[in-house]
Amino acid sequence: MTENIKSITMGLFGWVKKRVRFRIRDGTDLxxxxxxxxxxxxxxxxxxxxxxxxxxxxxxxxxxxxxxxxxxxxxxxxxxxxxxxxxxxxxxxxFSPGLAQDRCMDDIKNIKHSNNGLLPQTEAASVANKQKLYWYWRPCLSCNISRPPRCYHCPMCYTCILKRDHxxxxxxxxxxxxxxxxxxxxxxxxxxxxxxxxxxxxxxxxxxxxxxxxxxxxxxxxxxxxxxxxxxxxxxxxxxxxxxxxxxxxxxxxxxxxxxxxxxxxxxxxxxxxxxxxxxxxxxxxxxxxxxxxxxxxxxxxxxxxxxxxxxxxxxxxxxxxxxxxxx
Ligand SMILES: [Zn+2]
Ligand SMILES: [Zn+2]
Incomplete structure (x- = not known):
């Protein structure tokens, strides 16, 4: 009986620990x-x-x-x-990646993106480029798909959201x-x-x-x-x-x-x-x-x-x- 309670407690503790670590690593906070x-x-x-x-x-x-x-x-x-x-x-x-996977622009694939939908933070990015990039299809590095404009990855929902508001x-x-x-x-x-x-x-x-x-x-x-x-x-x-x-x-x-x-x-x-x-x-x-x-x-x-x-x-x-x- 005691062993069962102990194993259940340890299992729950391990699950919570793993989950918290995973979430923090994935771009969210505690x-x-x-x-x-x-x-x-x-x-x-x-x-x-x-x-x-x-x-x-x-x-x-x-x-x-x-x-x-x-x-x-x-x-x-x-x-x-x-x-x-x-x-x-x-x-x-x-967002279903089957909609238009091939639309991802090759020239922006290597740009470092943040996971929470912020604009790309490149040193040399001019205002014009930022405007342009904002409206491009962009890769989501978490879902490994390309996503359309206004679609952003949510670290809490673990997916890309169409017209993400909040x-x-x-x-x-x-x-x-x-x-x-x-x-x-x-x-x-x-x-x-x-x-x-x-x-x-x-x-x-x-x-x-x-x-x-x-x-x-x-x-x-x-x-x-x-x-x-x-x-x-x-x-x-x-x-x-x-x-x-x-x-x-x-x-x-x-x-x-x-x-x-x-x-x-x-x-x-x-x-x-x-x-x-x-x-x-x-x-x-x-x-x-x-x-x-x-x-x-x-x-x-x-x-x-x-x-x-x-x-x-x-x-x-x-x-x-x-x-x-x-x-x-
Ligand atoms: Zn969400
Ligand atoms: Zn995503």
Whole structure:
């Protein structure tokens, strides 16, 4: 029995050690890897706790005749967030090397590339060359394939992602060509749901909890410490943790949502917005706003906010040639 436990423990330890070493060697860091592991459970804990809190405590306290209506609303938010979160995880943006392997340019094969999609750092590279290189097909040294413009390797996903926007730690997946729509719909429902819940919760907290909690309980880390030493209940600690994460998610989802709307209007990705900020290259999309929206959501974009439609209405986009994109 003891031997079995020992061998299982050693096996697990070896697996973790090997995994951590491999990830660091492969172009990521320990902080990102830890974030990649804990962000998803934090999201699930928060969303489910908020739903339970609203359904069985806050909404019944405020509403009697319209209780069912409010419960339906908060459940709709939960279903929309969860379905789009799952789509963010499982809708693939992986670039298939069979599409055009021979398009890799021989003259740039030997240029040293970074694995996280940064521009090639050659000493003599002029601005013009950087602009040109940015739009070439380039080799991915990790996947051993050539990749089209706007396609970058993600060290966390271990693959090349079409129109890579960024790696989302909460979904443990990259946001790119096919799942950006789910990311935006998720953010919209998250902003709406968390704001609605927080406004109700603050008022509920002042009415119900305020008179018998310590001021220290307002800050989740202190509540946690007070609970450990027996000064606070487990339920209050859980409620304050939920409230803290809820406020955090309001700020995060709203900020990301505004940012994504701006990016769609410009027709660029998060990565490209940083490149533009650094003055390296300027990426512009010559399409009108309607076409830029269709490039992300496909046709009938508004329907995506009710039902995931990535299998029916694909993004109206050419992910290999990008005919409407101009680099200056
Ligand atoms: Zn790759
Ligand atoms: Zn990724």
């Amino acid at each position: 902080e990102s890897e830890i974030l990649n592991i804990i962000a998803g459970p934090i999201y699930l804990y928060t969303i489910l706790s908020v739903w339970v809190l609203m359904m069985f405590e806050v909404i019944p306290y405020f509403y009697i005749s319209t209780c069912l209506l409010h419960r339906c609303f908060i459940t709709t938010v939960l279903v929309e967030m969860m379905s789009n979160w799952l789509c963010m995880m499982y809708v693939s943006n992986k 790696h989302c730690f909460f979904a443990r997946s990259c946001i790119g060509l096919h799942n950006q729509r789910h990311f935006i719909v998720f953010l919209a429902w998250a902003s709406l749901g968390t704001t609605y819940s927080a406004l109700h919760f603050v008022y509920y907290f002042l009415k119900v909890y305020w008179s018998h909690v310590s001021i220290l309980d307002l800050f989740a880390p202190f509540t946690l410490i007070r609970w450990i030493f027996g000064y606070s209940s487990l339920y209050l600690t859980h409620t304050m943790l939920t409230a803290t994460f809820m406020i955090f998610f309001i700020l995060l989802s709203t900020t990301f949502l505004i940012n994504q709307v701006e990016l769609i209007a410009k027709g660029i990705t998060t990565f490209e917005s940083k490149v533009i900020d650094r003055g390296k290259v300027k990426v512009t999309d010559s399409r009108n706003l309607n076409d830029k929206i269709r490039a992300v959501f496909g046709s009938y974009w508004a329907l995506n906010f009710l039902v995931p439609l990535h299998l029916i209405f694909r993004p109206v986009e050419d992910p290999l040639n990008w005919p409407s994109i101009k680099i200056t």
